Amino acid sequence: MKLSSLHLEHFRNYTRLDFVFPQEPIVVLSGENAQGKTNFLEAIYMMALTKSFRVSDREFLKQFEESYYRIEAKGEGSSGDDLHLELAELHEPKNMRVLKKNGVKISAPKFIGNLKVVLFRPEDLQMLTDEPAGRRKYLNTILIQTVPGYMKQLQTYQKLLTQRNALLLQIKQQKMSGSASSTGSLLDLFDEQLAEAGSALLTSRLELVEFLKSQLQIEGSPYTIDYLSSIFYDVDLCPGKEWNRDINNEYGNSDQLQARARNDLQSYFQEALTAARPRDLRSTHTSVGPHRDDLKLKINHQPLELTASRGELRSALMELKKAEIAWITTKTQDTPLILLDDIFSELDSNRKNDLFDLLPHDAQIIMTIAEGNPLPTSLTTHPKLRSASTVRKIHAGQIHL
Secondary structure (H helix, E strand, C coil): CEEEEEEEEEECCEEEEEEECCCCCEEEEEECCCCCHHHHHHHHHHHHHCCCCCCCCHHHHECCCCCEEEEEEEEECCCCCEEEEEEEEECCCCCEEEEEECCEECCHHHHCCCCCEEEECCCHHHHHHCCHHHHHHHHHHHHHHHCCCHHHHHHHHHHHHHHHHHHHHHHHHHHHHCCCCCCHHHHHHHHHHHHHHHHHHHHHHHHHHHHHHHHHHHCCCCEEEEEEECCCCCCCCCCCCCCCCCCCCCCECHHHHHHHHHHHHHHHHHHHHHHHHHHHHHHCCCCCCHHHCEEEEEECCEEHHHHCCHHHHHHHHHHHHHHHHHHHHHHHCCCCEEEEECHHHHCCHHHHHHHHHHCCCCCCEEEEEECCCCCCHHHHHCHHHHHCEEEEEEECCEEEC
C-alpha cells in the first residue's frame, strides 16, 4: 500500500490533521523536538500493526481530556485498488477500539498486513545487543505483517503459556501443603497444546531467519545471523531424565532445529517440555519455548555485542533492515512503506548516503530530521533523488510547506 492521505484527530499533539502526500515518493519532515515528527510516523505505524512502537498503554495516544483518537489512511493497495483504513479508540464511557477496512469493521488479524512498514530508528541499535526479548519482538513484528495466521498463533501460545505457568504454581503449592494433586494429566494436555502452537511459531521464525541469513550471504556481508532455540537438547542422551543444563549458554542453533523440524518439531518440542518439567515445577515458569529463544548476530564469526564498534552496529542494522525489506517484498509481493525516524543522527555522511542505496527505488519513504540538521548529500546532489523528495516543516502539530 502507498499512502495518499493521512487524517488524525486528537492523536498525540495533533488536534486535527489532514495531510495529502505529495507525488514524490520521499517525504522529509523537518522540525524542532517535540513538534510532532515522530508522532506522525507513529500514527502510520499504528495503521500497519495497530500498536505503537513507543508505548504499550494506548491511553497515552489520545490528547489530554479528550475521549477518543482517530487515524485514517487512504492509498493504493498492493493490487492497485483504492484502500481506506480506519483506527479509532474511544476511552469513555468504556474502552473500545474499532478497526475498519473500506468502511467495514474487521478484526485486528485482518487489519494488520494491509499496510506494511519497516521502521528505522536509533533505538534499534540497542535491539542488536540488549536482552533477547527485543529481538524476539523484532521477529514477531515482521512475521505478523507477512505470515497469515501468525498473530493468532502467537496470541494462542501466549495464552497457553500463562495458563501453564499458573498450573505449575498450583502444583507446587499443592505439594508444599501436602495435599493430593490431580493436575498432572492436565499439565500433559497443556504441554501438547503448547507444543502445537509453539512449533508453528518456530517454523515461521526459522523460515524468516534462513531468508535473512541468505540475504546477508548474497551481499558478501561480514555479518551472520542465527536463531537460537531453547528447546534444543539431545533426546538420545537424556531420555526420561531431568534437563539440568543452562539454556542461556547451550541453545541449539537453527541448523540443529531445522534437522528436527524435518522430522516432527511438535513432538520434539513436547519432549523438551517433559524433560524440563522438574525444573519448571521448582521455578513455576516454563523454561523452554519460543518465548525464551534468541536471534544471535555475529561479525566475522564473533558475537556482535562483544566485538562490534558503534559504526559496525550501524552497518549491521542497515544490512539487517535491507534483508527485512527483501523478505516483506518477496513474501507479500508488496513493497513496504519505509519510516526513518531521526536515523541520520546516528549515521556519518557516508552511511547516510549508503542508506539510500539499500532502500528499494519504488518504496514510499517518510523520514524525519531535526531542525537545522543537513539532509544526506545524496538527497541534495543526486538528480534522481533530489527530484523524488519533498521537504515539509512541522510545528506544534501542524505541517507546512
